[in-house]
Amino acid sequence: MGSKKNKLALISPFSLVLFLTLFCLIFATLIQSEKEESISQGLLQSLVFWQEGFFGLLDFTLQMMMILVFGYALAIYKPIHSFLRKVSFLPNSPLQAVMMCAGITILAGLLNWGFGLVIGALLARFVFLAMKEKRIESNPILLASAGYLGMAVWHGGLSGSAPLKVAEVGHFMQGQIGVIPVSETIFSSFNLGITGGLIVVYFLTLWFLSFKKVNYEQPVYSHPLRPVDHHGENYLGLVLGGIMILLVGWKVISQPELNLGFLNLNLVNYLLFGACLMAYRGLSQFTEAITEGLKSSVDIFIQFPFYAGILGMVTQSGLLELTVGYFIDNSDSSTFPLFGFISSALINLLVPSGGGQWAVQGPLLMEISQSLGLSPARMVMVFSYGDQISNLLQPFWALPLLSITGVKAKDLLKIGLWLFLAGFTYLAVFIYYSF
Numbered sequence: 001m002g003s004k005k006n007k008l009a010l011i012s013p014f015s016l017v018l019f020l021t022l023f024c025l026i027f028a029t030l031i032q033s034e035k036e037e038s039i040s041q042g043l044l045q046s047l048v049f050w051q052e053g054f055f056g057l058l059d060f061t062l063q064m065m066m067i068l069v070f071g072y073a074l075a076i077y078k079p080i081h082s083f084l085r086k087v088s089f090l091p092n093s094p095l096q097a098v099m100m101c102a103g104i105t106i107l108a109g110l111l112n113w114g115f116g117l118v119i120g121a122l123l124a125r126f127v128f129l130a131m132k133e134k135r136i137e138s139n140p141i142l143l144a145s146a147g148y149l150g151m152a153v154w155h156g157g158l159s160g161s162a163p164l165k166v167a168e169v170g171h172f173m174q175g176q177i178g179v180i181p182v183s184e185t186i187f188s189s190f191n192l193g194i195t196g197g198l199i200v201v202y203f204l205t206l207w208f209l210s211f212k213k214v215n216y217e218q219p220v221y222s223h224p225l226r227p228v229d230h231h232g233e234n235y236l237g238l239v240l241g242g243i244m245i246l247l248v249g250w251k252v253i254s255q256p257e258l259n260l261g262f263l264n265l266n267l268v269n270y271l272l273f274g275a276c277l278m279a280y281r282g283l284s285q286f287t288e289a290i291t292e293g294l295k296s297s298v299d300i301f302i303q304f305p306f307y308a309g310i311l312g313m314v315t316q317s318g319l320l321e322l323t324v325g326y327f328i329d330n331s332d333s334s335t336f337p338l339f340g341f342i343s344s345a346l347i348n349l350l351v352p353s354g355g356g357q358w359a360v361q362g363p364l365l366m367e368i369s370q371s372l373g374l375s376p377a378r379m380v381m382v383f384s385y386g387d388q389i390s391n392l393l394q395p396f397w398a399l400p401l402l403s404i405t406g407v408k409a410k411d412l413l414k415i416g417l418w419l420f421l422a423g424f425t426y427l428a429v430f431i432y433y434s435f
Helices: 002-010 013-036 039-053 058-075 078-087 094-111 113-133 140-146 161-166 189-209 236-253 265-280 283-295 298-316 319-330 336-350 354-371 376-393 399-405 409-434
Strands: none
Touching (some): 013 039, 013 298, 039 298, 058 078, 058 113, 058 161, 058 265, 058 283, 078 113, 094 113, 140 399, 161 265, 161 376, 189 376, 189 409, 265 283, 298 354, 319 354, 336 376, 336 409, 354 376
């Protein structure tokens, strides 16, 4: 039993980023050794590139931590928690239960990926228990899979890290592609159409799966869920949060033309900060909720510097330039978007963070797409679709859901594979014929 646990410990998100670091280090060393004329000098120089880039994405790291923490804090807010418990008794059949879970989770995931992740997990657990109380048999695995779909649409929503990052003045690729407003990415007809169709595909797949007989074990819950209440005599958080939200409202109405071109990661986090303060009203309750949320952001805190190190290594060693040249020589404007989508889905299995993956893969995709005359805005979204779809096979973000729902990872993967195949096929066909 002990040896099995040790083996499982080796397969973790942290071990994957270490593997990716080693993988890139080997190739960077081989390239650099030709310039330095020895393997040892090439290795040393590649390590220097890695070290110099290690803290190159500190602002991005904090942005991604905050977007998860605030989303988590809103999800455990007691009124939302209580609302989910009441809603969980609405379905009167297993199919209704699954569809309701999917619908609410997808909506929450489009608003904020951290919020959607926790909301989906809570709802899947509450609905299963409510159906059990009503003596209606339901499948906890199918419910948990429906409650995970927020992570399969999030990158086309309001918290999508890649489209929000490129909309930010001063982002790390501004010199290469400029600033791309969200009106050309998240709120483009391209994204609205493809994301809307993807949601329909998920619902149809769940409808089909609901008729399949799947054996399951009763879920085992590791701990009770503890919502954080907003009661208290101190309303300083409500006042401060209200001022923050009003400032954004004033900024919106004072624009000469009403649009969302100013939306970026910093503003999303600012709005979430204000919303959490307003929700919890008192500063002590707000701090308690944020403390709970911070526990869920540890992996981002630890792993993002390694992604930044990888970025520094592959860009400064010439590995990125060499890879770009290879794909320019072997791709054209009709095939590269599909390749970019597939590669994004594959790399997400190694780099489970959309933000970290964009930092590593984004410069490569943008350079090739520009050389082929492709729209950078559309390629940002193509990357986003690949990143989100393979979350259905990626255990990294499913860990909170597995803990809350009591479902086993191998069981979740069985349903996730069906959803992945349906969504991947739809996206691949759409992307191939839309360029």
